[in-house]
Amino acid sequence: MEPDNTDHTFSAVPGAVVSGGMLQHLGNPLGEQRALAQGSAIVPLGDRAVLAVPGEDRLSWLDSLTSQALTQLKPGESTELLLLDPQGRLQHAAAVLDDGATTWLIVDREDAAPLLEWLRRMRFRLRVDPRDASDELRVVGGAPAALAVVTADAPNGVPLVWNDPWPAVAVGGWAYSAVDPHPGAGRAWAEALVTPAEEARLSRAAAAGEVTLAGVVAADALRIAAWRPRRSDADERTLPHELDWLRTSVHLSKGCYRGQETVAKVHNLGHPPRRIVSLQLDGSASVLPEPGAEVRIGDDVVGAVTSSALHYEEGPIALAVVRRSTPIDADLVVETPDGEIAAAQEVIVPPEAGATANVPRLTRLSRRKAATPPV
Template sequence: MSSNFSARPGAVGDPPQHYGNPLGEQRALANGEAIVDLSDRAVITITGPDRLTWLDSLTSQSVARLVPGESAETLLLDPSGRLEQAIRLVDDGETAWLLVDAAEGPTLTAWLDRMRFMLRVEVVDRSADFDTVGTLGSPDLPAVVTWRDPWLDGPGHTYAASRPDAPWTYSEVVVVRDADLSAFPAAGSLALEALRVAAWRPRLATEGDEKSIPHELDWLRSAVHLSKGCYRGQETIAKVHNLGHPPRRLVMLHLDGSEGVHAVAGSPVLFGDAEVGRVTSAALHFELGPIALAVVKRSVDPAADLVVKADDTFIAAAQEVIVPPDAGAAANVPRLPRLGAVRR
């Protein structure tokens, strides 16, 4: 559906990727002086007195006692603990608002509707009625509700030993569809992507695949409660965190831009001649230059110099560790000797 942002001068794409000055738009967005058109996202509402306890029983975060206006992030996992949905959630006291990528909206709505059973809840896809805009500031938008990203100060467990240098005070604001937002300066989706990559912020549509588990992307920090009641996929969450290690890990890559060739999502990441991972998101940051998020094998040395292959060009890549190789095994259970082994 076309948005009124697409009619702005210089707009490229729908929703617009940029308005002619991607790096300048990044600066404005990072300073809280611009908004981003997210009208291609889905908006789902859940009403009824059982809505929060019901969502709590189905997903990874503890949301049963979410107070009006409080934001949360929660994940829907398959029985093996793999990512199916990443849900941005805010409740206004009467309605739970679920914000997801557009492609996930119909699937999530249908699945939730099937899971209602006899509970007092009603699930409705409201994407035709509401738009979403993104911002890193506090503009006086005509908000229906506002979701504030808990990523950097999430209530869960983080594997990262440090924080990203880039600021990330991100919010998504739900507004009535076709609301007049012409008074607010706009930045394109490329600007938002660059700031997201610099903040190490995973997104299901880019960093996730059919094998992803939350530990690999450091998603326990904002979207998983490690001691709440049972939910689908919880066994894998507990087992990997307490006893094992995630098989892959998220890294940020600082890329050599001297060749003038840019990596793209899907570009292979190499160590020597061996492929050890793939770029999931790539961007040109207004301060950091060419950067990317990538998912690599856990065994890759964090100090190793990597290479990204873009077409026929090999781009040098320096790792910034997000999820370290020793992530997990938090219970520190001693390994038992093998049956029949002789002690010396």
């Protein structure tokens, strides 16, 4: 797709490449990653949308529908939730922030309309009125310290800044990954909700060299390196266990919600049928696999890539979901537009996950593991 800079807030910033309504990068995605990681840049998250849920019953209502315990959520406290189907498969995901009068949901942009439609169908006679607030508020991300240059909206006196809880294990949550240290532990991340006027001010400041920006390409690379799942990593079969998402999005003892029975059964009695892995890709071909690219052992397809990136320190990396039975020491190959490339697997969710297994702790690879090229 050719860059489209028409009528976009950040189009006037030198080097800006805008496509699909998002600031993709400013000509140096690897440098932008470094600046984001160091807390010296912010990123306009045009791939996010904002839903507002005002009303007296909002927290108890969302609690009854979703995987997260929300009835005691305090103003300004950050959490996240999942909406599951009756079989426990992931349908929607949202970051959650409440200001005492309205609950704000930050969601993937393509998921906003179907999630809002579903929420509005589920209101019945309760005092809630969900709406799309994307014209009212935009999302800007970065390290909490970097967001000091941003004036977040505070419609009820509470600044709307969501602090990503990943990878800490929330109350009621459970961690399947036993890698120590977890790669997400070094990623401090927050997302501020700002008015269009504030977004325009940030654009002018960036054009004047007063604020350093990064694009969504850089932000997503840091997310992938932190093993942080998002809605785009799921398909129609995904269980939250498979992505290690019980950490921050699921309260295992909060009571009934749609899909809760499957969540409990898989966690307590069974094993998730698939598991997410991190892939270190052979970088000699300088090509990244697309989402959905096949992951194989020889001719046997064992899974698919969910997202990939070129990381400023680790090189080409990806997240993939593979069959639970895939050997953790298998030589994997990934399909790309230019042919197969070798991939070294790093375990995130181990094959033993589930059945409340006592998963042994693993030491994370201290340096990049060379992928073995296919013979």
